[in-house]
Amino acid sequence: MIIHNPLNSIIFKNYLRIIFGFFILFSQALKANENIYIGYASSLHNAMKEIVNDYEKQSDVKLKFGMGASGNIAQQIMRDAPYDIFISANKKWINYLDKHQKIKERQPWISNSLSVIGSLKSIENLTLNANERFCLADPKNAPLGLYSLEAINTLNLKIPDNQIIFLKDAASVQYYLSINECDYAITYSSNILNLEKNIDIQSLPLNLYSDITYEIGILKLNKDTKDFVNYLQQPSVLGILKNHGFIIDR
Amino acid sequence: MMTISDYEITVLLLSLKVASISSIIAFFPSLLIAYFLARKNFFGKSFVDGLIHLPLVLPPVVIGFFLLIIFGKNGLVGDIFFSTFNIRISFTWIAAVIASAVMGFPLFVRSIRQSISEIDPKLIEAAQTLGANKLKIFKKIIFPLSKKGIITGFILSFSRSLGEFGATITFAGNIFGETQTLPLAIYSSLQDPDSNLIVIRLVGISIFISLAALMISNRLSK
Numbered sequence: 141m142i143i144h145n146p147l148n149s150i151i152f153k154n155y156l157r158i159i160f161g162f163f164i165l166f167s168q169a170l171k172a173n174e175n176i177y178i179g180y181a182s183s184l185h186n187a188m189k190e191i192v193n194d195y196e197k198q199s200d201v202k203l204k205f206g207m208g209a210s211g212n213i214a215q216q217i218m219r220d221a222p223y224d225i226f227i228s229a230n231k232k233w234i235n236y237l238d239k240h241q242k243i244k245e246r247q248p249w250i251s252n253s254l255s256v257i258g259s260l261k262s263i264e265n266l267t268l269n270a271n272e273r274f275c276l277a278d279p280k281n282a283p284l285g286l287y288s289l290e291a292i293n294t295l296n297l298k299i300p301d302n303q304i305i306f307l308k309d310a311a312s313v314q315y316y317l318s319i320n321e322c323d324y325a326i327t328y329s330s331n332i333l334n335l336e337k338n339i340d341i342q343s344l345p346l347n348l349y350s351d352i353t354y355e356i357g358i359l360k361l362n363k364d365t366k367d368f369v370n371y372l373q374q375p376s377v378l379g380i381l382k383n384h385g386f387i388i389d390r
Numbered sequence: 391m392m393t394i395s396d397y398e399i400t401v402l403l404l405s406l407k408v409a410s411i412s413s414i415i416a417f418f419p420s421l422l423i424a425y426f427l428a429r430k431n432f433f434g435k436s437f438v439d440g441l442i443h444l445p446l447v448l449p450p451v452v453i454g455f456f457l458l459i460i461f462g463k464n465g466l467v468g469d470i471f472f473s474t475f476n477i478r479i480s481f482t483w484i485a486a487v488i489a490s491a492v493m494g495f496p497l498f499v500r501s502i503r504q505s506i507s508e509i510d511p512k513l514i515e516a517a518q519t520l521g522a523n524k525l526k527i528f529k530k531i532i533f534p535l536s537k538k539g540i541i542t543g544f545i546l547s548f549s550r551s552l553g554e555f556g557a558t559i560t561f562a563g564n565i566f567g568e569t570q571t572l573p574l575a576i577y578s579s580l581q582d583p584d585s586n587l588i589v590i591r592l593v594g595i596s597i598f599i600s601l602a603a604l605m606i607s608n609r610l611s612k
Contacts, residue, residue: 215583236583271478278564281581305481305563308581320464321480 176364177222178205179213181229181354182311183252183284183328187384191377201364209309211281217242217359224360225369229310230283234355244361249354249372251387254287254344255332257317258324266297268324274299275322277313278306283352284313288326290349328352330385354386394595397588402595405571408483409551412490416498416547421540424502425532446496453492454560461488461561485562486569490554494547501546505539506532538611545607549600572596 180188185207192203206213206223214233217223218240227249228234237243258274268274279285285306292299305322307313314331316322317339332341356372358365371377378388394402426432427439445453461468461479471477479485509532517527555573562569564578576592579585 209581212581215581218583271472271476273478273481278578278581280578302565302568305565307563319458319462321458321462 174200174364175202175204176224176368178203178225178227178368179217179221179223180205180207180227181210181213181283182207182309183229183331184227184354185311187330187381187386190380191372194376194380195368195371199367201368203368207309207311209278209281210283212309215281224358224365226357226359228283228355228357229352230286231353231355232283232286234357237357237359242359243357245358247356247369247373249356250378250381251354252352252385253329253346253387254291254326254349254352255329256291256324256326256342256344257322257332257335257339259340266299266324268299268303270303272323273303273305273321275305275307275313275316275325277310277327278308282307282309284310284326284328287349287352291326291344294348328385333385398591398595400567401570401572401575401592402599404483404567404569405552405599408486408490408571409548412487412494412551413498413544413547415487416491416495417540417544420495420498420502420543420547424499424506424536424539425528427499428503428506442499443496445493450493450554450556451560454489454557457485457489457492457557457561461485480561481563481565481569483562483568486558486571489557489561490551491547493554493557494550497546497550498543501543502536502539505536505542509535541610542607545603545610549603552596552599552603572599 178188178192188205188207192205195201196203206216206221208216210228210230210233213221213223213226214228214237217226217237226234226237226243229252234243234246238246276288277284279289305316307316310328310331313322313325313327314335317325317327317335326344329343335341356369358369382388423438423442427435427442458465458480460466461471463469463472463478463480465480468479471479479488513531513535514527517531522530552571553573554571555577558569558571559574559577564570564574570578572592572595576589576596579588579592582588
């Protein structure tokens, strides 16, 4: 009696070949090690796109990036996300990683300021109607949320809890503002440039909240990461950031 | 440790409220559409069929995005509600209910349709020859014989709602006491390095509720 061995069938062999082929294909893609992985605060997104684009023109290094709330990225790094450079919108999350020995080198970078959006005559006398919503970034992870709460507390604004929409990061505050879902919001002044013109925007005085300092943390020290971090401090790059509404000298 | 905290009770009650109301809302249109899909042939049936199944295959975030476009403050329908009745839909618990109802809808339709199409057509023909009108046939034959599918659909859409995340966070946000259901609360706690214990407890509650729903559905559909 002939016992048919399924492992010898043509289909099975071809199936193995295909799997093997995919494996080779993707392992090649994963092996390219001239990549730098950068995780950064979402408020930097528009500026970073420009910066990364410029940098890739003059360097062989490919930059891959992930963005989100600074706290979110810090926690991804704690769970071994392969970022080489981390740019946080406050010191807190760099300190957090530093405490866990994840940061090899750190340096302060640029600054920012806050603006409040919504039809207010004076910020102090803000009263919300029942169906109005105040958008804030979630202070758990987004530095923007912490700065905003500081400003709200200093101004002693009373906003009912169930009328606050906590959004995950600065970028999503910007998105929900752009579709007019928020009646009020506090966001970075660097994020309001491409909002519609008919929205009321007031900048919040700097003394209402602590200094907004972006910090760069290097997680893997090598020539590529150092070069890029040096590049970030160059006048041309700082010029781009200034155009986007960041404060570059304070 | 073993007592349930106020925070957990708020989240749990809201989840149950959203899940039950959304299932009830989804029930009537599901029954109607399931009936037409199971018993009638009409032009564009496969298109309607596909449309109904979209929430099952589209990323939930996309559904949330569509809901924002329709029911958002400046949305097609939301604008009418907001400007004429001064009612806000997005970012309220009603938005969470709508998101869950839409996500559970295809599951509801599928299971009711299944049991309606299993009904022996001879029964309906016999009723017709005996002079029963359509409404009476529906009440006396179709509805009682598709009870099993209705119960299964109910539990499926209820459970789907308990697990709904993407559409809810996009369309209803993550507001404690208003739209923060169990999965959203778990997501929020996962963002916080100090709340591992809360995550574990919420995950425990979530597993318990879902298992209970499945066991009840098995019991009821026997």
